[in-house]
Every structure is written in structure tokens, then in C-alpha cells.
Amino acid sequence: MTTVTKKDLVDRIADKTGQKRGDVKEAIQLFLDEVIGELTNGNRLEFRDFGVFEVRERASRVAQNPKTLEQVVVPARKAVRFKVGRLMRERIVVGESHSEPVATR
């Protein structure tokens, strides 16, 4: 398993398109910044075939520390959710919807 970085992809895209590396870098960086900005503003982003980014709110709740038995309020928080799009799902997720009966013993 390899870890791929933004720089790796910028280099590759510049090579494939013949665009200037600096231009590609600027566009990709702005793209990622815009995603963060839109999520910060409470908007969702939908990129066809790729997926959807959105912010989900988790309600405040009371939880108990199992050791001290102290009850604490866990405040409402936000979490970013990424839902995989159709194309990515088809390519990556294998056997997702198939369940087979267990053989009788």
C-alpha cells in the first residue's frame, strides 16, 4: 500500500495535460480549500461519480464515565461525512449486496 500525496497528483496531472505545474497546483489547492470553506458554511458538496461531502450534527447527550460513574454532558458536535458515489462504489466495494444462506449442517 502506497500513500499518495497532493504533490504526486499535481505532478501527474501536469504531465498528462501539459498544463503548467504551478497552475495545476493552484487549481487543486483552491479546490480543496473551497470544499473546506463550503462545509464550514454548512453546505454540502456533491461530485458526480465521486461522492458527497456533508456536515452532520450529533445531538448533545448525557454519558456516564464507567469508572467514576460520573455523569457528563457530551456537547453537540459536528462531524464531516463522506458518502461514496456510484462509480467509486462500483469500482472499489466488492460483493456489497450479496448475502448467501449458510449451508445447513
Add this chain to the structure above:
Amino acid sequence: MTTVTKKDLVDRIADKTGQKRGDVKEAIQLFLDEVIGELTNGNRLEFRDFGVFEVRERASRVAQNPKTLEQVVVPARKAVRFKVGRLMRERIVVGESHSEPVATR
């Protein structure tokens, strides 16, 4: 809440940078395609401040249909996971690590 699309961001990036709309569109589309391609090949992508995309394997397991009591094998499957990066987390996720004791009644 607004839904923002790839086209929205391409237009915005072209306006901000002065790059040709077609060039920006090509770079962004290739970027998203490369992410899907790398995940399909089992690699992870790490974009600083933004987050990490990776594929997790879920093991095969036996489950029971609660209505028919039939046991079925749920096959191993893959799922794409997005882990939010530091910058995005700080901007969006509020009050994440603070829990307050419940007032005694």
C-alpha cells in the same frame, strides 16, 4: 443549506485564478479520477489539512435474519473511509473534546 457541484467550483476557481475554465475543469476531473484510481489499487491518499481517503476491509461474518431466523453469510466487503484532516476538523467540528459534568440535582 446549498448543494455545491463540481461545475460551481470549477467556475469559481477559473474566476479566481484567471486560468481557462476548460483547463481547470480538466485538472479537477483528473484529480477526482486519480483519487478513485488510487483507492481502487488499494492505495491511500493523504492531503494535508484536508484529510485521508483509504479503503478498509470488513471481514466476512455470519448474520441472522431476525424475522426468518435464517443465518446468512455476509461476505467480506470493502468500504471507503474519509478521515477529516486537522484544518478541516478545527474549522468545522466544534466542542469536540469538551465534556462538562452534569449539575447535581
